[in-house]
Structures are given as C-alpha cells and as structure tokens.
Amino acid sequence: MLYIPGNNPAMIQQGGVYGADSLLLDLEDSVAPEQKDAARILVRNMIQTINFYGTELTVRVNHLDTPFGMADLEAMVPLGLDAIRVPKIETKDEILAVIDTIEKIEQKAGIIDKKMRVHPMIETALGVENVFEIAGASKRIDAVTIGGQDLTADMGIIYSKDGIGVDYARRRIVMAAKAFKIDALDTVFADLEDEDGLRQETEYAKKIGFTGKAVINPRQIQVIHEVFNPGAEEIRKAIRIVKEYRLNREKGLGVFALDGKMVDAPIVARAQRILSLADIEI
C-alpha cells in the first residue's frame, strides 16, 4: 500500500505504475491544514481522470472530529473508491459513526452497493485496547491497520527500529483481525535508505500475521512484495500438499503424511491460501 500525499499531483499521476497493490491517497497527516481543501479537490479530480491501471484505490480522510473530516467524506465517498482509511479510531462507536456518515452520503449519491470498504487505523493506546470491538463493528471493515508513529507518540515513547514499543499493539491488532477473518495491515518503515531494516521488519510483520504493509516511497514496494509473495519453494510445497490431499481424499483419508510430517485440514487450507496468493490453479 503506497501512501501518496494528496497535495502532490505529479506523484498521484504516477501512482499506478509502481506495482503497488493499493494506493493510499492521503488527505490527513501529509497535508498541511492550509492545504486541506486544495488537496481534497485535487484528489477528487485526479481519481476521476487518471488511469491507475487497476490499482486498488484508498483515501485516508481526516478524522470526523477535525474541521476537515466531514468535507473529506462528502467529497470521497461518491467516487466509488475501494476503501476509506479512517485515522485514529479509538472506539467501536467512533467507527460506527463514520460508517453511518458514509452510508448517508452514499444514500444521497444514490450508491446502493455498499462495496466500499472501511479500514480503521489504530493509532492510540485506547484504540489498541479496543481493537477487537472496532474490528468487528461492521461488515464493511475488511482490514485494520496500525499507525506506528502516532501510536508511539500517544504512548510517550520513541519508535525504535526493533519495534519493541509497539510489539504488543501489533500482535493485539493482528489477533483482532484474525478473529474476524479480515486483513491486518502494518505501519510504514520510515528509513528509506535502510533496505535490510525494511526487509527485517516486513518479515517480522508477516511472521506475526500481518497480511500487508504500507510504504511511503515506491522504492520500498519491491521488498514488501518479495517478503509477502510466496517463494518458489513455498509454492512447490503447497502444490504437492494440495495434490496429495486430493489423492488421499479420494481414498477417504482426511489426514496423511508427507515427507514424514502430518498434513491435516489447516495445513491444506494454508497451502490453498498460498496458491491463491500466487494466482495458481491446480
């Protein structure tokens, strides 16, 4: 997920060419208060005219408590986005209020499909503690995300590369997402020059259950893909598991051994997920 400042037309124009899975056009933290309205108009107009080559489109709006949040939603919701990212969500009621507002705007605009998803950002201690309720608040929520910098600020600590201060938050957010079978999206890695650090943090995020990660520069996309995309060996193994599973199922066996290790339903399900990620049908 590539963050693009909503007041940078050149970057928005090129947004679709970098191979990101999703674009996050930002009206919030990367836009200064005096440029909020200009950015909103720019993003709205560019979404309507620029070819993003099928990249998923998400806009991060300002919080409803700010003077800009309502106007952001009014401008963005009718555009048929894939998702709206809502910052600094701390309670279930807060995200439900946003969704309610979105649905009123949709109604006014004649949008009935309710296809646009909502991604609450967890960026405060209170949000972390309430994440389970937030994640399950609505069917429109298909991902929760963590905002690392804001969270550490709220906690009064400094964001360190080892991520130790937000480790609890990361795991808690992931678990809430898993509980509702939705995506958990990790925060950005701020040091553009540290490719190894980015790789390490992404590998860690994947290991504990995140399903994606935001980037602040297109240069980081490749590393994220390399980590999250299943490797050739992983795919080969998944193909073998699924094939063996089918053979065994014909024989009426739900559990079988492969290379001396037990394979049961959860392992088969994981193999199938890997193949679907890799877009492979067997």
Add this chain to the structure above:
Amino acid sequence: MKNALGIEIPQFIEGYGPTEPFMGAWTKLEAGWMEEGAYPPPVKAKTAHLDKLCNSLEEAIDKVGFLSGMTISFHHHLRAGDQILVKTLEILHKMGIRDITLASSSLTTAHEPILPYLKDGTISRIWTSGIRGTVGEAISNGVLDIPVVIHSHGGRVRAIKTGKIKIDLAIIAASAADTEGNATGTHGPSAFGSLGYAVPDSDYARNVIVVTDNIVEYPCIPISIRQSFVDYVVKVDSIGDPAKIATGTTRITRSPMDLRIAQLAAEVIEHSGFLAPEFSFQVGAGGASLAVAKFVRNIMKQKGIVGSFMLGGVTSYVIDMLNEGLFKTVFDVQSFDAKVASSIFNNKRHIAISSGLYANPFNCGCITNKLDVVVLGALELDVDFNVNVITGSDGMIRGASGGHCDTASGAKLTVVVCPSFRGRIPIIKKKVLNVVTPGESVDVVVTERGICVNPAHKGLDERLRKAGLNVKDINDLEKEIDQITGTPEPIRYQDKTVGVIQYRDGTVIDLIKQVK
C-alpha cells in the same frame, strides 16, 4: 535521395562532402570487404635517447608545428572533469591558429569554455560522438557554418581508419606516463581507468602528445598508449578533476521511477530467454540503465547463473559483479571512477580495450558483435522503435550517440529503458526528432506504463506476456501517452543543416537542422 528510414539526405552537403544514405544496419557491412580502403598511419622515426619531455604544452605544440586548418583530437575519459581540451584550445587560440577541426571522442560540459572559439572562427568543424551544454545549444542555433558530424564510438574508429578524420595532432591526457610516452589512466592522482578512446588517435595521428600530471619511472605500466606512437610528453600540474569523471552517472539511481523501469527491464531480460549461463551483458551508465544491473545481479545470484563477459563503460557496480564471480571477464573501453581504474591495474580479468576492439564496424569483429544483451537509454523513441539520443525535445543538441547504435546492432537483445514521458514531454512519440539508432536494432522498450516489443523480434512478445509482464503495442502506448501529455507544438526548423548524424558504417542516418 531518401535513406532506409525515409529521411531525405542530399547527395552533397556543403562542408561535409558527398553523402552515402543509411541503407540498413548491416546492408553495407554484409559485403565483408570495404571499398573505402585504410588511411595509412604515419611512418616516423626518432633517433636514440632523444628527450621527449617538454616543459609545457605550448612547447610541445610548437615542436609538432600545428597550423591553421589542421585537425586536433582528444579523448573524453575525464568527462566533466577534463581540463586538457580547453587548455590546448586556449593555447592554439593565442597562437592565432584558425579553422581548426576538433575531433574529440565526445564533448562534455567541461568543454563549454570553447564556445567563443566556435564564434570567432578558431574552430570551424567538429567531429564527435556527443555534445552537451551551451556548445550544443550554440551549434543547434547555427554558430558554425559547417555542420558538425555526430558519429558513434565505433564509427569514430572507422572514420579515423578510413581517413574521414585525418588527425594532425592527438593530445592524450594520461594519469600516469613515463618520459618516453608510455601512458595509462589506471593509476595516479587523476586516475580515470581505460584509455580506450585514445588508442586509434595514437595509432593514426601524424603527431601525438601525451599530457600527464604524473610522470612515473620508466616503464609506465600498464602500457595503454605505447611510446612508439608518441612524439612528446608534457608534464602539467593537473589534467583534470577525477571527482567529476563520475558526475553522478555511476551511482545507482534513487529515483523511484527509474528504479521501477529498471526492475521491469530486468524482468524482461530474465524472461527473454537470453539470461542464461555464459551470457554477455552491457548496461549504459546513469539513469535507469545502470540500475538494471542491480536487479539482474539479484536474479543471477538467485538462479546461480554465471555470465561470460560484461562490456562497455564500466562502473564500480560492474566490478562488484566481476569480483562476486557473476561474470568471468570485463572488457572496459571507458571507466567511471577510481575504483574501476585500480581494478584494471589489479585484476587480469578486467581488460582495458580500445574503441576499435570495442565497436569498430570496419574490422573482423568487434566485441559489440558478441553481445547477448544490452540495456540503453533514450531521449526519445518512436513507434518504429527508432531512438534519438542526440537532440532534446526542443531540437537542441544535448546528448551523445556514444556506443548506442554500435551495441544495439550487435546485441541479440537490445533493451531500451526510458520513462514514457518526462514532465509534460512525451518520450514515446509517433516520430522522433532525430534518429541515432534505427528501430531495426531495438528489440524491446521498457517504460513504466508498458513494455513494447518490436514485432521483428519474433516470439519475444509471447514469452514476456506468458511471464505476466505488461506488454503493449507501441502504437497503443503512444496514444496513451499522447492522452496524458498532449502533442507538443512541432519545432520550427530553418533550412540550414547544423549536424550530420552518421550511422556506425559512415552512412548518413539523419540530419540535424537549425532550430528557429
């Protein structure tokens, strides 16, 4: 008469002479035996224990007797750091010499101070592979009466060998030399690496002066320029600023766009079928080209592929790949930083070569003929895959032919990398302003908005599509870009020809007209 690209070429160009139109990349060379004949190198003699060392460049020039109307040559291995070309022309100007033909292997921004000499008649003709900065602009605006000749690196050797360029005096800057004239660029405080472009000059010039800021004990090793070709040696305080040799072209780009294009180009190479053990590879320096090496390097490591050789302008990145064992040999006609220079000196698999061995079409096989894959840049590229690397979108000369058409013709897979537009200016166009490399030599162009395969390269299109790459018809890409940028107003030209672009075989592929 029209050449093979349909460009009108007059039979005779004032100041240039009779022309031969471009007929196709290999049409002329297929004959095997060239009718033009070789221009004889000079036959000279020196008596024993003669002192070749001069106290100043002035003294050396005085001794060789340079006159108005003569041709002087330089190499551009010091790129934007070179001080010798300007210094020499200042001396010639002071001597009252006029009507000079300047035959520098390329002209960089370091050479901008010669502009007044183009205006006052000191310099009247130029043969070179590239011109940048204010000199290029002035030429495009018609400062010279006689059109400049733009040749490729290989084409320059061909022109020297056949006497199209008759060098009266070659000035060869070297970072180390002995008092007999054995010279190298591989060590010394101003080390710049290979002296490849200066070799034909030393072989064919009537007089050769080696200029160095570093006289070393006899013999100077390695002997890149041989004493038997050198008339005089001059010690100066400095030949240039080695820090400016690189001028940013040797570092991997940080531009996300260039990196994205480079990554796509590496994927094209990976799935082209040419990335296999023993493959040979060249990348241009700078922009997206060099970054392609970074991604290809990763793929080679992952797949355990060891290539045969890398060729060309050599960056420290190429040397890293040699040292990692990813390639067995590096052929180096031009080096880009001090690390490369010391590698030539210390690594026997890093071989400095002459520009003749590199790319001269008039011999029994230059190394570009053995290339598998080359990655090149472009200022513009059109729907017929013709490439412009010499004039900008405003029609002004601001680039270099370099080894573009040499390598493109020789490589089995020529990959051009460029953004589809820069700022508001389309790079993929219906028609380029000037052609340096004909489309027939280009197999695939990689942009951020699509990969276009030359239909002449059968099967490549399908291989890349199968690999899931975003392959588009180049006409569709051109239309898509046109929708984004709009079509720029056509440039208004005057009738005057200010530049003749030679193809590597000496035929005329295009003319550069004066901009209104």
